[in-house]
Amino acid sequence: MAPQVATQLEHRREPLVVQPEQQVAGRQLAQAEAERVAQLRRHRTHLDGVGRGVQAGDVVGRQAPLLAHPDLAAPAAAEPGGGVELGLGLDHRAHDRRAGHTGVDEIPAPESGGRPAVVGAGLAGEPVQRDDVGGAGHRVADRFEPAALGLEPPAQLQLVGSVHARVAHSDPVGGEDDVVDAAGRPGRRRFAPDGARQHGRLHRPGHDRPPVRIGQNEHVVGFGPGPGIGRRDHPHGVGVADRLRTRHGVVSCRRRRDETLTWNIVPRLGLRVADPPSILHLPDDAFLLRGDGFAYALAVTPGGDLRHLHWGGPIEPADVGVLLTDDAREFGSNTWSSPRAHTEELVAHGGRRLDESALKVEFADGVRALDLAAESTAVSGDELTVRLADRHYPFAAELHYRVRGGALERWTTLVNDGDAPIVLDRAYSAGWALPWQPRWVATWLAGAYAAETQLTRRELGPGRLVLESRRGIPGHAAQPWLALDAGDEARASDEAGAVWSVALAWSGSWRLTAELAADGRLHVTAGVNDFDLRHPLPPGTSWTTPVTVGVFAAAGHDELTDRWHAYERTHVVPRPDAVRPVLYNSWEATFFDVRPESQLELARRAAALGAELFVVDDGWFAGREDESAGVGDWTPDRSAFPDGLKPLADEVQALGMRFGVWVEPEAVSPDSDLFRAHPDWIYQWPTRPRTLARQTHLLALSRPDVRAHLVQALDALLSSAPIDALKWDLNRPLTEASSGLEGAGSVWVEHVEGFYEVLDRVRERHPGVWIESCASGGGRADLGVLSRAEWVWPSDNTDALERLAIQHGYAYAHSPHTMMAWVTDSPTYLTKREIPLRFRFHSAMTGLLGVGGNLAEWSDADLAAAAEYVAQYKRIRATVQFGTLRRLSGAPDDVTALSYLAPDGAQVAVFAFAPSVRRLRRTVLLRLRGLDPAAVYADAATGTRYSGALLHHHGLRVALTGDYASELVVLDRI
Numbered sequence: 001m002a003p004q005v006a007t008q009l010e011h012r013r014e015p016l017v018v019q020p021e022q023q024v025a026g027r028q029l030a031q032a033e034a035e036r037v038a039q040l041r042r043h044r045t046h047l048d049g050v051g052r053g054v055q056a057g058d059v060v061g062r063q064a065p066l067l068a069h070p071d072l073a074a075p076a077a078a079e080p081g082g083g084v085e086l087g088l089g090l091d092h093r094a095h096d097r098r099a100g101h102t103g104v105d106e107i108p109a110p111e112s113g114g115r116p117a118v119v120g121a122g123l124a125g126e127p128v129q130r131d132d133v134g135g136a137g138h139r140v141a142d143r144f145e146p147a148a149l150g151l152e153p154p155a156q157l158q159l160v161g162s163v164h165a166r167v168a169h170s171d172p173v174g175g176e177d178d179v180v181d182a183a184g185r186p187g188r189r190r191f192a193p194d195g196a197r198q199h200g201r202l203h204r205p206g207h208d209r210p211p212v213r214i215g216q217n218e219h220v221v222g223f224g225p226g227p228g229i230g231r232r233d234h235p236h237g238v239g240v241a242d243r244l245r246t247r248h249g250v251v252s253c254r255r256r257r258d259e260t261l262t263w264n265i266v267p268r269l270g271l272r273v274a275d276p277p278s279i280l281h282l283p284d285d286a287f288l289l290r291g292d293g294f295a296y297a298l299a300v301t302p303g304g305d306l307r308h309l310h311w312g313g314p315i316e317p318a319d320v321g322v323l324l325t326d327d328a329r330e331f332g333s334n335t336w337s338s339p340r341a342h343t344e345e346l347v348a349h350g351g352r353r354l355d356e357s358a359l360k361v362e363f364a365d366g367v368r369a370l371d372l373a374a375e376s377t378a379v380s381g382d383e384l385t386v387r388l389a390d391r392h393y394p395f396a397a398e399l400h401y402r403v404r405g406g407a408l409e410r411w412t413t414l415v416n417d418g419d420a421p422i423v424l425d426r427a428y429s430a431g432w433a434l435p436w437q438p439r440w441v442a443t444w445l446a447g448a449y450a451a452e453t454q455l456t457r458r459e460l461g462p463g464r465l466v467l468e469s470r471r472g473i474p475g476h477a478a479q480p481w482l483a484l485d486a487g488d489e490a491r492a493s494d495e496a497g498a499v500w501s502v503a504l505a506w507s508g509s510w511r512l513t514a515e516l517a518a519d520g521r522l523h524v525t526a527g528v529n530d531f532d533l534r535h536p537l538p539p540g541t542s543w544t545t546p547v548t549v550g551v552f553a554a555a556g557h558d559e560l561t562d563r564w565h566a567y568e569r570t571h572v573v574p575r576p577d578a579v580r581p582v583l584y585n586s587w588e589a590t591f592f593d594v595r596p597e598s599q600l601e602l603a604r605r606a607a608a609l610g611a612e613l614f615v616v617d618d619g620w621f622a623g624r625e626d627e628s629a630g631v632g633d634w635t636p637d638r639s640a641f642p643d644g645l646k647p648l649a650d651e652v653q654a655l656g657m658r659f660g661v662w663v664e665p666e667a668v669s670p671d672s673d674l675f676r677a678h679p680d681w682i683y684q685w686p687t688r689p690r691t692l693a694r695q696t697h698l699l700a701l702s703r704p705d706v707r708a709h710l711v712q713a714l715d716a717l718l719s720s721a722p723i724d725a726l727k728w729d730l731n732r733p734l735t736e737a738s739s740g741l742e743g744a745g746s747v748w749v750e751h752v753e754g755f756y757e758v759l760d761r762v763r764e765r766h767p768g769v770w771i772e773s774c775a776s777g778g779g780r781a782d783l784g785v786l787s788r789a790e791w792v793w794p795s796d797n798t799d800a801l802e803r804l805a806i807q808h809g810y811a812y813a814h815s816p817h818t819m820m821a822w823v824t825d826s827p828t829y830l831t832k833r834e835i836p837l838r839f840r841f842h843s844a845m846t847g848l849l850g851v852g853g854n855l856a857e858w859s860d861a862d863l864a865a866a867a868e869y870v871a872q873y874k875r876i877r878a879t880v881q882f883g884t885l886r887r888l889s890g891a892p893d894d895v896t897a898l899s900y901l902a903p904d905g906a907q908v909a910v911f912a913f914a915p916s917v918r919r920l921r922r923t924v925l926l927r928l929r930g931l932d933p934a935a936v937y938a939d940a941a942t943g944t945r946y947s948g949a950l951l952h953h954h955g956l957r958v959a960l961t962g963d964y965a966s967e968l969v970v971l972d973r974i
């Protein structure tokens, strides 16, 4: 039973009380505890050297139970003096209001659904200055013990806010230390004799740095004295980034000698602590998977079935026993019932499984029924694998579960252990069971080309909702993402209500089904689309499905959005912590008419606006005068670029921007050298006409030779000029699912695997290159591609009003820091709608700001205004890109409003849009969510001060007058 965190938060100063139930077992544990306390006391002396020490058992500041992870003791014991402290701190502004307590913020009780808590520790009466890291003695290093918060290790910790670190060490003689640099290379570090102290700032305060994660077994942050191992963001020149590893939240550093060392890493707001992602193997072969705010339970029955027990809010291990004896779950209550996800973790076709199954195969003898029994289970860290083997054939399905913060990832490996071929007719990643509810409402992102990700909500009746793509890419019609809730329309359901959601990380044809049984239970499946699928599994091989991700939120769509954004930022996108640059893309300015002079002119103007990345879109390569030719030949057009792209790239970079180009590697124009040389490299049926789409064919990336060619061609392109970014596009569907290769697998699967392989190899060879994913706009914006691309081009529709609706939906499934948005000319070429510059900028500033207009024709006044918007965006972009999104109003034909709260809570950006005057409305009152009610926020433009409580309970009044009115209000916490 977890101790109640709330009780530890009261103003008090008393020893840490370890709840009896926390003490795993009797005397042994008491002994261990005594040792641990002794260790901690030894640490204390070291702490005294840096700040005011705390006694083991102290409660510091307002709450800060002295936190000590059991593992903390271990390195200290093994390496005397090498102990490590993890210091937690709060920005002093948070404390000043608390009557001299520089303590801690809130730690929500576990029963709040296990949502992340902010933990911090400070020292009463010693306010911490924002920039005081250089000064000694202000911080206290508190030990951190997840268990004391009711969290079992390994806890997942995330630093929020800006991070400061200080290292202090004392050593009688000084000496050398073994260190490992950020690239993993071993090195030596000299340090001075006793009393030396080095400190510095790791991340500058303010808004220009993203949060830094401390995850289990991840190296994180840190620096220390000594030459040679540089870290770019070290400001004081003393050195050095040691590569520190955290294990269970403990930062460790190997010491050679008996000196003392204290690392004091001070996040300004503290550590965000998630419930520990952990997997418990319980009696009766039951497993309880617990992540941040959710639990998932399953069990192997004595008969070898793998039964589903629970998916939803956190439950206790003891509850699993109750679920196991819940007879209502038994299958077979009447002749017509069919085992489904509520009774079986894997519903595999065979017997009475006549509803949507997740797996269907054909054995060599023509048998198409499966009969699986659990064979083994294995837990490794946050991952559980259950192997189900067929009772007759040498075939197995391994079900994988991995806890990732607030998300559960699941996938399946299908194994042919025999010597006869097997064909997979359907191999979904997993089936998901949602519990009984009287009513189910589905939320999904439907759309079309230039109208992607439109938020769609419908009540489900008994029957099956099918969302899918059969186009070889995720497509524009729907995103592989679905959320399900009880649909309480009385409220917006933003702030309350349980929501389950499922996504699929797959950049090809996919299928999600939600089948509501008449008994009110809901079954969701997610996987590669089985449309036209016959995927061979030759003898001795295996195939692993893509990952499906399940995210549960106990408190409505706000929480669900936070969890998806956190998952995507923490576990999916490359360079998660890097601020995305302001982009200029020349597509709408020049279309296919790409000439160096005009591009350079655009580049000059873009640079003057403050753009940081300049991308030349379609039209730069040989033979590309219009849509009809050239795709496939990734060499610059000789007449326009006689010396290649390098001169232009150099000039762009000399203007202070990075340089990128558009490519469409998977397509080929019939009128191209590549197609002329390899007409057999495309998907085609031998006896059927080939389907042209946007005047291209699709290259057969299922073929190893095509993959190798593309890697080589892109490598040559990226080596030919200093290219920093690629916009990777695909503008046609997969139509003829045949590569003509004997014994090949299913093209539907292998094309996507080929795409991933080429992209991965290109990224490997050119790790500095950033990728934008595009497929005629937002046709490929799934989690699979997002693990390989820094951002997505969500739509070709750059009409700022249309974009509000597209972006509104997009941000349900994806973080705004993957959502590119350009300001283009008015009217836009697609909608012909005229929209003022201000509205266009504000709309684009809610995501990754880009500019895509023909700057050569912009007036001086517009250019000057644009430069101001860009500058303003840079002041808020860390808030937009890494902050917490709240949808305040989302009706695109009326008022759309949204806010972003910076990770450290210090800044709020509020956007409001009204396309037309309605009902004589002149102002709107926006009730902001997520602010500190006790804090004071100042309007950066007017200086007006508001309390957080006022902004929440009464609202922020925003004037929206006239058609296409828009407003951006930036509030700084003071």
Ligand code: GLA
Binding pocket: 587, 617, 618, 662, 729, 731, 774, 775, 776, 777, 793, 795, 796
């Ligand atoms: C697609 C993309 C556009 C642009 C064109 C170029 O439509 O979505 O952004 O790159 O191709 O042909």
